[in-house]
Amino acid sequence: MSSPALSTGPAEAPDETVSLWRDAWRRLIANRLAVFGLAVVALLILVALVGPWLTPYDFLSQDINARNQAPSLVHWFGTDDLGRDVLSRVIYGARTALLVAIVVTGIALSIGVLLGAVAGYAGGRVDAFIMWLTDIAMSVPSLLLVVVINTSLKPPLARWMDAKYLETLNPVFRETVWIDFVLVFGSMALILWPPYARLIRAQVLSIRSRNYVTAARALGLPAGIVIRRYIVPNALGPVIVAVSAGLGNAMVLESAFSFLGVGVTPPTPSWGNMISDGLRVWRTYPHLLAAPAAVLGLATIAFSFLGDGLNDALNPKQWRK
């Protein structure tokens, strides 16, 4: 059968089934910067997963005889003012960074997907109300909001957990990480969701009017299936790109909050609170600032390159011009 001139899409081997995703993957690994980004991100994930087995020292153990040492063969990145090994803390910090990035982006994305998809699909007043909410959320100064939430809610929450621990002796209540989860991550997600909601609403709006969505509705498929199988997978491309950039963004944001003292609670090492500590002494011990800052920069750049690569791979029309 002759194929009309309308035939679109890249030339592919006719007898091999090529899914859109495999096609995108092929374009992604053809892009050098994206491969670099992917490699660094993969390394980061690996280090975050097996970090505790990689570290030469415990990230909390202090050595009073080895304070503020310059980088050496014994301590590759030197030691800090408590004699803790900086390399070990940077490695453990990868875990914190990834946790922050994933949890914060995850929460922000969930809120964004839910509100954005509902607004885009329902339209009308629902759409207007949700977008009004989004505008309000975007208009609140984000640093101020996080500082207010953390300074006003952290102490009472910490007190409540202490009291609860004394009451139950359950070690769960001694973990400060829960406070981080709820307050630090929660407040970060609270300022990061509006762009996701806007992006997803725009995607849903454009895809909702595509022919294949009308065709699916004309077959009598329920709205849930139409959204899940016809709209969401096709809306995903730009969202994946935004998430990739957003992960790096969340890490930087956490550093900024740590610098202001409202980030992850010490002694849990985060690149942010290490940078913040290092800044105070950078004239005398520059390695304390350099090590975490360089790693944070590398990770952010990697996510950014990966995001660009994904954008090219998932939006081939844009890529061709």
Place this chain on the structure above:
Amino acid sequence: MSSSPLLSVRNLEIEVSTRRGPAKVVDGISFDVERGEALGVVGESGCGKSITTLSLLGLLPPGARVSAGFALMDDRNLFTLSRPALRKVRGGRIGMIFQDPMTSFNPVLKIGDQLIEPLVYHRGLSRAEAWERAGELLRLVGIPGGEARLDNYPHELSGGMRQRVMIAMGLACEPPLLIADEPTTALDVTIQAQIVDLVKDLRARLGMSIIWITHDLALVSGLVDRIIVLYAGKVVEEALVDDLYAKPTHPYTRGLLASLPTLEGEETRRLPAIGGTPPDPGRRPPGCPFAPRCPLKVELCERAMPPLEPVDGRNSHRAACWVTTGAMEMAA
């Protein structure tokens, strides 16, 4: 009840909201589709053919609404159905084939995955059963390789193949009515003929009714039993195919037929065209909407809309024209 039509549309009006207020894009259309009948709906772009069929399935785009009339199918008005009931009608009672096979498939799903959805949802088949049935459907619509094609993604099929798959999708649940909205417009001429032959063949085998929307009078002549001609949201002529060709009565129908190329006659003859464009739905003239372009127009045409009058005294052939039906003399 077997003698009652499968679908009766009466006095259908559809309004689209515009900046200048509501505009009637469909203005009092009535027609029947008998059981097993193939009806052609002919008219130029913007005459309301597509939006009429979309309204039957409750798929009107935002801003458009049915403002009057009803559509009876299975003794129920399609316009007042609940959402769940409407979903059962879509795909189950009325199958739909769309114009552009290139954009009417979800690019991330395999052909098979899309083809089985109506079977799983309407018929309650398991995915495995539906997959098997989908393979049969592909063979039914003449796709070589049959079920092997189910694993393909839409972009791996040509336009003609995709249109065949779409027909298979529309027919998956054996709906008694198949609506084809310009299904061949996006295809090249040889493929058009194949698709028309396929639908003809399927109709002979399955016996469903068909509404075939087109702007191509020549294409449907061999396929449909009866044709209604729409102009500016109104039915201007309806007739059995042979009658329409033998005695086109409305000047618009005559113009359409005259502008078809033929194999006979002088090669250098210029094809006649109908001058002008249809009126803006927002500000249609008070009388016959075709009057501004009509070579036969008289003064009455610009004042009053002519009724649909029988031609030669037969109710099967009716046209809405003061001049050619002789309605003017009767009115006078």
